[in-house]
Amino acid sequence: MSGLWPWAAIALLGAYHGLDPSMGWLFAVALGLQENSRRRVITALFPIALGHFISIGVVVLVAVEVMSRSIGLLRPLGAGALILFGVFRLLRPRAHPRWVAMRVGAFDLILWSFLMATAHGAGLMLLPILIRLPSAAPMPAMVHHGHVMPAVAGGALGVIESLAVVVLHTGAMFTTMGIVAIVVYRWIGLQILRSAWINLDAIWAGALIGAGVLCLMV
Amino acid sequence: MALWKTDQTFYPSPRMAMQGPPEKLAFVATFNPTPQNGKPDAMCVLDVDPASPTYASVVGRVAMPGVGDELHHFGWNACSAALCPYAPHPHVERRYLIVPGLRSSRIHIIDTKPDPRSPQVVKVIEPAEIASRAGYSRVHTIHCGPDAIYASAMGSPSGGGPGGLFLLDHESFDVLGQWEVERGPQYLGYDFWWHLGYDVAMTSEWGTPDMFENGLSLERLVKGEYGHRLHMWDLRRRRHLQEIDLGAEHQMALELRPAHDPTKAYGFVCTVISTKDLSAGIWVWRRVEGNGKWEARKIIEIAAEPADPDLLPPPLKQFKAVPPLVPEIALSLDDRFLYVSCWGTGELRQYDVSDPLKPRLTGSVRLGGIAAHAPHPKGGALNGGPQMLEISRDGRRVYITNSLYSAIDAQFYPEGVRGWVAKVDVNPAGGMALDPNFFIPFEHERAHQIRLEGGDASSDSFCYP
Numbered sequence: 001m002s003g004l005w006p007w008a009a010i011a012l013l014g015a016y017h018g019l020d021p022s023m024g025w026l027f028a029v030a031l032g033l034q035e036n037s038r039r040r041v042i043t044a045l046f047p048i049a050l051g052h053f054i055s056i057g058v059v060v061l062v063a064v065e066v067m068s069r070s071i072g073l074l075r076p077l078g079a080g081a082l083i084l085f086g087v088f089r090l091l092r093p094r095a096h097p098r099w100v101a102m103r104v105g106a107f108d109l110i111l112w113s114f115l116m117a118t119a120h121g122a123g124l125m126l127l128p129i130l131i132r133l134p135s136a137a138p139m140p141a142m143v144h145h146g147h148v149m150p151a152v153a154g155g156a157l158g159v160i161e162s163l164a165v166v167v168l169h170t171g172a173m174f175t176t177m178g179i180v181a182i183v184v185y186r187w188i189g190l191q192i193l194r195s196a197w198i199n200l201d202a203i204w205a206g207a208l209i210g211a212g213v214l215c216l217m218v
Numbered sequence: 219m220a221l222w223k224t225d226q227t228f229y230p231s232p233r234m235a236m237q238g239p240p241e242k243l244a245f246v247a248t249f250n251p252t253p254q255n256g257k258p259d260a261m262c263v264l265d266v267d268p269a270s271p272t273y274a275s276v277v278g279r280v281a282m283p284g285v286g287d288e289l290h291h292f293g294w295n296a297c298s299a300a301l302c303p304y305a306p307h308p309h310v311e312r313r314y315l316i317v318p319g320l321r322s323s324r325i326h327i328i329d330t331k332p333d334p335r336s337p338q339v340v341k342v343i344e345p346a347e348i349a350s351r352a353g354y355s356r357v358h359t360i361h362c363g364p365d366a367i368y369a370s371a372m373g374s375p376s377g378g379g380p381g382g383l384f385l386l387d388h389e390s391f392d393v394l395g396q397w398e399v400e401r402g403p404q405y406l407g408y409d410f411w412w413h414l415g416y417d418v419a420m421t422s423e424w425g426t427p428d429m430f431e432n433g434l435s436l437e438r439l440v441k442g443e444y445g446h447r448l449h450m451w452d453l454r455r456r457r458h459l460q461e462i463d464l465g466a467e468h469q470m471a472l473e474l475r476p477a478h479d480p481t482k483a484y485g486f487v488c489t490v491i492s493t494k495d496l497s498a499g500i501w502v503w504r505r506v507e508g509n510g511k512w513e514a515r516k517i518i519e520i521a522a523e524p525a526d527p528d529l530l531p532p533p534l535k536q537f538k539a540v541p542p543l544v545p546e547i548a549l550s551l552d553d554r555f556l557y558v559s560c561w562g563t564g565e566l567r568q569y570d571v572s573d574p575l576k577p578r579l580t581g582s583v584r585l586g587g588i589a590a591h592a593p594h595p596k597g598g599a600l601n602g603g604p605q606m607l608e609i610s611r612d613g614r615r616v617y618i619t620n621s622l623y624s625a626i627d628a629q630f631y632p633e634g635v636r637g638w639v640a641k642v643d644v645n646p647a648g649g650m651a652l653d654p655n656f657f658i659p660f661e662h663e664r665a666h667q668i669r670l671e672g673g674d675a676s677s678d679s680f681c682y683p
Contacts, residue, residue: 022306026303030302033481034415094307096305096307097305098366100417102304102480193224193301194224
């Protein structure tokens with residue numbers, strides 16, 4: 001079981017970003033409404049997901065690089081990054097890239113989504129989970145018995161595993177975002193922006209800080 | 219200061235905004251035309267709830283800290299544009315009024331909470347900050363944008379040009395700097411707004427401060443030196459795209475009213491006076507399908523009305539006519555009715571502009587006027603004429619004030635404009651009638667722009683149709 005929960009957490013975080021209107025589905029719906037085209041809603045989702053994929057991918061890549069040098073280093077670095085970023089989000093909860101453009105092509109959407117995901121700290125949030133992934137984490141049994149063998153007790157994520165993290169996260173994000181976008185565009189309408197858009201800024205900032213602390217503890 | 223839920227005065231689309239509740243309070247900027255007496259301008263709060271015992275009266279007031287600001291236009295810190303998909307911040311509150319002095323260049327930040335009936339000045343941005351960070355002076359229009367508060371300025375600190383736009387941070391209210399990256403041939407400034415769905419902004423032209431602060435110059439007017447062009451801009455890259463010249467005889471191209479529906483690429487602008495025949499013009503600009511260029515054409519011409527020269531102020535006696543002088547137009551949120559202020563002849567007109575190229579005159583109300591002094595049942599004979607307009611979100615009510623600008627008031631109404639606020643009720647099918655019970659006179663001060671609690675038809679812009 002302990003092998004499964006990090007993967008579930010990675011997917012759940014992806015789904016959470018998919019639900020967040022400022023991460024993409026709302027932009028897709030807006031473009032569809034502007035051009036009166038359901039097709040436009042759907043075609044916008046792909047570059048948005050790609051931008052998110054790249055933002056997450058960069059964080060995972062850096063984490064793997066740090067891990068390959070020293071697994072011990074990722075904890076303080078990751079924790080520091082998360083806590084500092086969390087404090088920044090707490091102080092400036094609505095800081096976001098300045099962007100004023102509705103006439104956007106695929107490249108614009110990739111860039112926009114990359115900036116939004118990065119400014120949100122979407123990839124950073126994965127750090128405590130990356131540390132806990134089976135190949136990265138020390139084998140608990142070994143530690144208990146005091147026979148810590150460096151080769152087994154934590155190593156960098158492999159290429160396949162790293163890719164799986166990013167694909168799973170973005171896949172969950174894309175699926176959720178796609179369902180919400182279509183449901184809002186076709187059935188619910190944008191009235192929902194007035195009733196269901198809860199301010200999670202402070203909670204998200206707190207979660208980043210909490211994840212930083214978790215990095216040090218796990 | 220952030221809210222837990224989306225600010226309930228933000229609406230994704232103009233259609234949804236029209237279904238919002240009717241306003242109960244209004245804010246009106248009043249200025250003291252004789253600042254030598256040391257009395258400051260004020261922001262007044264009006265009770266506009268017909269069920270209230272204090273209906274149609276001033277129920278709150280906050281004086282400005284300085285004297286001689288000449289409060290003019292103003293706007294909100296945040297509005298429905300906060301829901302735009304690319305930079306959403308739905309939990310910012312619509313709370314602060316951003317109130318510039320057109321003469322002083324001071325910007326006052328007025329907090330309307332917790333008690334909107336007793337607003338407070340919480341911050342003043344000094345002209346030196348605007349001059350050093352943006353290079354501008356004489357602040358005019360304020361619009362809450364998707365990413366910042368946008369402001370227009372009439373010119374440079376020395377009173378010349380160019381006029382242009384600058385940005386304020388929508389949380390700290392710091393001046394962020396000049397907006398234009400490439401202004402091209404644009405030099406004169408006045409109003410601005412945008413088509414959010416097309417990433418296009420537009421600006422209009424009046425004159426530099428030295429062309430109006432001592433009143434309009436007839437000589438310059440006759441020469442066609444006041445503004446007569448529209449400028450279309452790339453809102454994203456902040457670059458000048460295209461100049462549309464309406465013709466030098468159409469002097470002073472002022473209020474810009476783009477369609478509220480972001481999928482529509484057209485809007486309306488008024489020109490105050492024609493040097494050929496004293497008429498006023500209403501124009502439509504629209505995007506040409508195919509090449510994406512913009513064009514404008516005149517759709518309404520309002521003629522001057524003959525009058526006894528004895529009733530006319532010196533600049534008009536020779537013409538034996540009153541020019542309509544249209545400084546203000548307003549468009550209902552459904553883009554259906556355009557209201558036109560004829561400040562000279564004292565008339566408010568309503569046009570059905572469902573087809574923007576084929577407007578139909580659907581209503582007229584007479585109030586004040588240079589020669590007519592048309593009365594209000596509660597106020598007797600009036601002077602000044604319909605000037606600033608504000609349409610309620612639902613489109614059922616239009617509020618009117620009667621002062622244009624102190625130095626220009628004195629040229630056309632030399633006896634001194636007596637300030638007032640009036641209101642008309644609108645028939646949703648077309649037509650309008652004066653509300654005989656709504657008349658708020660002002661003694662020794664004049665009312666200019668009105669804003670309605672929770673937003674109105676010129677405060678918000680929308681990213682969704």
